[in-house]
Amino acid sequence: MTIEDPLIGKQLANFRLDHVLGRGGMATVYSGWDVKLDRPVAVKLIDARHQGDAAYAERFVNEARSIATWHHPNILQVYYADDENGLYYYVMEYVHGQDLGVQLAEDRRQGQRPPLPEVMRIGRAVAAALDYAHARGVIHRDVKPANIMVAEDGRVVLADFGLALNMAQGTLGTAFGSPHYFAPEQARNSAEVVPQSDIYSLGVVLYEMLAGRVPFDDPEPLALAMLHLQQAPPPPRQFNPALSPAVEAVVLRALSKAPADRYQTAEALMNALGQALDMPEPTLAFLDPALGQADPRGGRLPRTPPREPLLDRLKRHPIYLNLTREPMLPRLKRHPIYVYLARDAAAVGAVLRQRPLNAATIQQLRPHPAAWIGGGLILVALLVPLLGFRNMLGAAGHPAEAGATATPAAGAEATAPPAETAAAAPPPAGDHFALYYDDTGLYFHNLSPNDRSVNPVAFERVLADGQTANHFDGERWGEIYSNLRAGYCAVVELIDYRDHLAPPECNNRKVVQRTPFSYEPHIFWTTQEGSSEFRVLWNDAEVARCEIAAHRCEVYLP
Secondary structure, three states, rough: OOOEEEEEOEEEOOOEEEEEEEOOOEEEEEEEEEEEOOEEEEEEEEEEEHHOHHHHHHHHHHHHHOOOOOOOOOEOEEEEEEEEEEEEEEEEEOEEEEEEEHHHHHHOOOOOOOOOHHHHHHHHHHHHHHHHHHHHHHHOOOOHHHEEEEEEEEEEEEEEHOOOOOOOOOOOOOOOOOOOOOHHHHHHHHHHHHHHHHHHHHHHHHHHHHOOOOOOOOOHHHHHHHHHHHHHOOOOHOOOOOOOOHHHHHHHHOOOOOOHHOOOOOOHHHHHHHOOOOOOOOOOOOHHHHHHOOOOOOOOOOOOOOOOOHHHHHOOOHHHHHHHHHHHHHHOOHHHHHHHOOOOOOHHHHHHHHOOOHHHHHHHHHHHOOHHHHHHHHHHHHHHHHOHHHHHHHHHOOOOHHOOOOOOOOOOOOOOOOOOOOOOOOOOOOOEEEEEEOEEEEEEEEEEOOOOEOOOOOEEEEEOOOOEEEEEEEEEHHOOOEEEEEOOEEEEOOOOOOOOOHHHHOOOOOOEEOOOOOOOOOOOOEEEEEEEEEEEEEOOOOEEEEHHHHOEEEEEEE
């Protein structure tokens, strides 16, 4: 017979308790509802055993209130903390998804391990959360898969900061944490924990994802603690031979007995692991069909062989070799392919000004089918990166721009187009980006061939009186992925909406996804009375103005 929880249906401040999500030794978590803001929440109540401990209960509420001032995409947001009639609780955002512990248990049942890019994605998110907390003087003390939430939209969130240790206040001596993920010093005395204790715990989580099991296991917590204190962890390659010695070395260093021997920041740990896995930059490459499917056993992804630099390939091409026997541009202007293309130079220039040279653009530029025209397309593709085909056409002048046609006479070389023809307007300088947006979300698409740092970019709403508001720093994206890969999109999708814009240009190429609410102060692109545009900044200098009603904006970054 199920005993009904007397708190179900009870309202604490603005928050109604609907049902139990989980119970632990320290607290119980309820699914609830914010009756004023009309949104789901999770409410954590301190366990009845600790409610009579005034010092502990007060610490519980005070630390939760402090953490409520934090704003980090990988830390579960705390909304409110209080006590009511002896019930000490705090309220946090409700994440639709499941914890990593559930996912790993399912993987074990199926004899699988997470794919390596997913290990890196989750690890980097947790590392970012830990370094953020450590910089504010807080040690988590209970990093484990059950406290790592993976939302349905892919966001990774570290939860359960409400019972963390404030380094300035010290500990009350309470044994806290999960023995499978204890750092040795934590197993010895909770007063000895340091930020590197969390890094040890993160190392255990990484070990579990890579090897398919934790390094130490024993049904008795005391025996388990002694293993952390005294025994070297078994090499993870013992359980996953596909791992490289470099990966194993990184994980074992994270599990060093002495805090000073571990990585000193969580970011340093993940950077070392990324290099060992040949994934030095944050990436969601496993979503790219061109790179193949993830190995369900946790092996490496099939990778496209590295391509030789374009200029080196070009220098060996027969066309390049022939043209460079004398100054390139004069010889090129006499080439029959050039003359043919010059007939439609205005159209070519218009197309190239609007979009980068890629397979789709080449298809649009393809002239009448003829065997030698294929060579012309190869010529265009090879010479555009080197010469800047748009500038070349404009500098040389073209009969087509004056409405004339230049066709070489039989047996004679073509003459150069007239010099007085007006040059085509060059495209804006810089790397090309596009913004797609509506009231449900915003997508920042890197259309350039280069990976670019998003940290120096910023956005802000422009008001009718010329003042600005709702400043958004690219560092909010850069906290997770410092570089936006060529062809990928940085994303902000608002929690208020179930359906989002989701432009096809960004399908399976979202390297960052933030999910704030529309009322948060950094939302700059949504419809708002008294504001019709926003501006884009690069290192605090304005580089673009965008109309909110246009729902698309072109941006060129220096």
